[in-house]
Every structure is written in structure tokens, then in C-alpha cells.
Amino acid sequence: MFEIKKFEKDDIEKVIAFERELRKLEPDTYFWEPDETYAKQLEHSFVDPRFNTALSFIALRENKVIGRIDASLISSRSDASCFSAYLDWICVLKSERHRQVAQALLNALRAECRAQGVGVLIALMANNEEAQSFYKNVEAASIHDTGIWIDIQ
Secondary structure (H helix, E strand, C coil), X not given: CCXXXXXXXXXXXXXXXXXXXXXXXXXXXXXXCCCHHHHHHHHHHCCCHHHCCEEEEEEEECCEEEEEEEEEECCECCEXXXXXXXXXXXXXXXXXXXXXXXXXXXXXXXXXXXHCCCCEEEECCCCCHHHHHHHHCCCCCCCCCCCCCCCCC
């Protein structure tokens, strides 16, 4: 059995270990290393006010992170009610996929979004077969548009 909990500052070392394992298992998918700089940035995110709208959960089995989901409330004056959130990332170790871990993470995020008055969770879908299959089977979801990434230079 596994548990889902909010990602807290005390979990950083476990999350770094999870991300390192991801890179070993899928070296062609993740292109940067969770090094000491990243660890310091993660630690700082717990006091940086820019992260006040961040929603993050981890899945643990035997005190080891096996999955993670990260989102953020969308605060835009075009949606003055803060009715939307953006799902930034959901990832589960390959050995834990198809064991309902991603669904449990998504359910925890949905519950938190409901508690905060959010009615719509927006995500960009990864363009791989496994991710496409997952998102196509998410309950109460519909696929609308494709996304565009615009660099700020």
C-alpha cells in the first residue's frame, strides 16, 4: 500500500532521490539533474512567496517517494475568482505505474482544488503513448486544445 501526502520541506531529500531514480530509469525523458542547486531551489520555494499558490503532493511506499504531482492556482484578473489551476507535472516511477498511484495523486490534487474553490484543472498532455492513455481515461475530463510554450527573452 502507498500513501499520498502534501509535499513539505522535510520531504526534499526523498523527492531528490525519487527524481534521481526517474533519470536512471528514463534518461531520454528528463534532461536536467536534480543537483545541489535544485535542492536549494526546492528548499527556498517553501519560503518564497511566488510559490504561495503551489499545490504539490507525493506518493510514498515504505517512506520512499514513488510519485509526485505539482500544480498551481492560476491567479489572473481575467479570472478574478481564481477558478482555475494548472497541472504542471505528474510522474510515477515505472515500477509503480498501473497501480493507481497517478490516479490517487490526481484525486488528492482535485480534493485540494475543490477545497480552494477551483473548478477547472488545466493540463498540457505529454506527447507519449502512456501519458496520452492516462489523460484520455481521467474521469470528468475532456481534451480541448494543444499547448504552446513561449520563451521569455
